[in-house]
Amino acid sequence: MTRGPTVRELTAQALSSVERGYDLLAPKFDHTSFRTPDPVLDAMTEALRPLGPFDAALDVCCGTGAGVGVLRRLAVDRVVGVDFSAGMLARARAAHPGGPRWVRADARALPFAPATFDLAISLGAFGHFLPHERPALFAGIRATLRPGGRFAFPMAAPPRVGSPPYWALWGFDAAMRLRNAVWRPRFVMYYRTFRLPDVRRELAAAGFTVRILPLTALGRRDDGTLRCALLVAEATAVTAAATARAAAPPRRRASGH
Incomplete structure (x- = not known):
């Protein structure tokens, strides 16, 4: 039976690029x-279906x-997965034989013609982008979408300030910053840099x-707030600034799940 990675393997990963x-x-x-849990994938599928x-x-x-499994369940005719x-990608090909096209590329330099897709999604990758990198990422994704196309991704509710999950994420980010220094x-990989007000503005x-x-x-927390929501961004006008950011050379690549 295949097992998860050992502490030694996770350490080797963390000390790599x-x-x-x-x-x-x-x-x-x-x-x-x-890996994104199946209940999140199921809820995302049902939220996207009416769109x-x-x-x-x-x-x-x-x-x-x-x-990609979500997209195939939505009966999308042409499905593309891109990762660096x-x-x-080798595991993705083995898990989803036939149908999807797999492309190795930098997410900030997507190798697709403008207005190619009517839906883009992403799962679990945004922590790999520093805040100043997100505008170029979003502009590049926008450039691949047709007018009226949508970019969707789930966002979990932030942990309450002072709660154990809050301090766990704070500690992880602090350790990561020390490691990178x-x-x-x-x-x-930072968990606390992807904040809804900033993301909406970008x-x-x-x-x-x-x-x-x-x-x-996916349920509610004790205070009645939702545990998770789906952010859906609809492509409207492409601004000059967004076009410039989409054309900017990438600095780093990221992988998601």
């Missing part, structure tokens, strides 16, 4: 907590293909209008 780390983790990735039908869809930072990790190559600047769809199937 993002790309090399995911190549190392790929064979056991689907047996880790890093279709979709002709062509892109999974950005597709990892081992969990998001050769190891993760003293070790090269860097491994960029998406609007890239030419999207944003709405939030509740994922009620």
